[in-house]
Amino acid sequence: MGSSALCHYSIKKGAAFLGLGTDSVRVVKADERGKMIPEDLERQICLAKAEGAVPFLVSATSGTTVLGAFDPLEAVADVCQRHGLWLHVDAAWGGSALLSQTHRHLLDGIHRADSVAWNPHKLLAAGLQCSALLLRDTTNLLKHCHGSQASYLFQQDKFYDVALDTGDKVVQCGRRVDCLKLWLMWKAQGGQGLERRVDQAFALARYLVEEMKKREGFELVMEPEFVNVCFWFLPPSLRGEQKSLDYSERLAKVAPVLKERMVKEGSMMIGYQPHGTRGNFFRMIVANPALTQADMRFLLDELERLGQDL
């Protein structure tokens, strides 16, 4: 099992849960933008084989949680093909970009995946939870994996084609029909409506970035390629102090204070986190289709107001 250093933590968690153990997950190097390095993937696969391990799955990420990075799927798929490995794409966050003609190129190569995970409850704002697992396999793989044929629940002597019953394919038993939410939303909004949602999120993220550049209290972690806008707020006391020895330490303490203030005031909620060697920075995600440019300006004004005495 190989995955990038910036993959979602659920990959290791899943390996633990399945009894494979977290050590069976090999972490592949990512570049400074958070994208998996295909050359390192191939190196790790060869290394694992040399050690007697049996690699079987590569999990690439389309839209990492913090930076919103897209792994280079074509190159990763080439590696998987050479070594006969299952290619899984965790597109939980970024998969919705496929609905946009303008932005779908971020996922070029996803058609070569053996399995894809996608959460319409993220960028498309379908109600929690709405998760899809798409498989290339057409032999009813999930049934082979999870089917338990409990005769008291999954009766076979019905008057319709029981292949339509999906209950025995899933891990859980009693669960909501999550796909109905997506289906209804799709019917109501149309493909174009969903595309507009995606395009608008990209456009608002871009607007937010441009507005930040006009103000002296904001520093981008990097230019976003997706809708994750990662930035530091620099309070007045830290501006121009970039060269002082304790700058990073002091900067890392800013986001928690601002988060506390915004939560207590009830004005907004923006998550923050450290990441690699970077201290706490905010990660603003624009997914709500009702948001406007005015909301983006409010966000910046509010951070300036809450942090003016720091």
Add this chain to the structure above:
Amino acid sequence: MGSSALCHYSIKKGAAFLGLGTDSVRVVKADERGKMIPEDLERQICLAKAEGAVPFLVSATSGTTVLGAFDPLEAVADVCQRHGLWLHVDAAWGGSALLSQTHRHLLDGIHRADSVAWNPHKLLAAGLQCSALLLRDTTNLLKHCHGSQASYLFQQDKFYDVALDTGDKVVQCGRRVDCLKLWLMWKAQGGQGLERRVDQAFALARYLVEEMKKREGFELVMEPEFVNVCFWFLPPSLRGEQKSLDYSERLAKVAPVLKERMVKEGSMMIGYQPHGTRGNFFRMIVANPALTQADMRFLLDELERLGQDL
């Protein structure tokens, strides 16, 4: 891992999913009412140990899916105590009986369990999904098991006690706050309101049983001790035919036909299943607090109407 022959299929599924394998689940014998036989449990534990296996968990069931049977928890707990085994009680279905002063005796001994699973979305009719796992352990066991300390999601530098954050304890990542539904319902209905719900379900099930006994077309699988009313509908052509050689075979074909008819008419939905050596029988569950005795009579009238030509 020991479990009764009538345990929910999720026990075996869970063993498969965790990498233990389904063979590690030893099936303990149940009596004719579906209750685990504690003497057989002890025999199986000794047998497993003699074979070099290391038993570690017994899963008892409070309210089996089909018959609604309650395992004798005091006797099962005695066995677990003697052998130092973890006692899990699957009270997903029957746990709500604890809210009733009249019926809680069905779960006598549950206070000795190490863990209990309970689904308020079943008998209490909380919205799907609402599942609780109750643990005797107070050392934050779920965090030890599932915690992944993903620093980008579970920040520790917050202004409140981060022990209140439950996200890192669970298997999934993004998920709904299911307990809110239960909390709101409890606040709205009160303990007495929930008790009334449980007592009413028992009373309606009892009413249905008594009404069935007055009609010639119905045969109980057994007297229910819970709210599962298991019965066969005997169409006119089968009445008095109990001694014919193909009676069981013909009887087993009745429920699927009636189910098809009720589904197509849209008048009601009652599940059926075979169980052990018993052919297809209906299992009527009265959980909706809005149901009345008139609904129970409608159910019987409708089955008679739909099956009069069979």
